[in-house]
Amino acid sequence: MRIGELAKISGLAPSRIRFYEASGLIKSVGRKANGYRDYAPDTEWVLEIITGAQAAGFSLEEIRQLLPMNANGWRHEELLSGLKRKVEEIEVLQQRLALNKAQLLLVIEGVESKPEGMGCVDNTQLLLHRLREEGVAVAPRGRDIASSK
Structure with a gap:
């Protein structure tokens, strides 16, 4: 999916999506021949996690450490520890x-x-x-x- 569609679905500005990508929080699948970014379908839920975590007080660095590399890659103990630390x-x-x-x-x-x-x-x-x-x-x-x- 292209950045305009992702922006519309997520409610985020394209510049914010590009910022998250440049920060290593999301990945674009690649660029097409015309230079457009092509994002994976699961990028929408990753953006929801990022914005929800920021609203809960997590810094971008904390989010980066807790996010999985893919939908199956949750690091259970690190995630649980990070969440408990934030509650404290x-x-x-x-x-x-x-x-x-x-x-x-x-x-x-x-x-x-x-x-x-x-x-x-x-x-x-x-x-x-x-x-x-x-x-x-x-x-x-x-x-x-x-x-x-």
């Missing part, structure tokens, strides 16, 4: 985001409930003290926000 990464990210959200909500509440007549500098110190007491520490640069509980 997502769980760490979710924890980090939950801490970030908790900190932001405390800051918002602290700013909105600033005592009347209190200056911003004093309110900032009060808020930082409260964040430490609540267990949502303000971390030094380059470190994660951590709970002190």
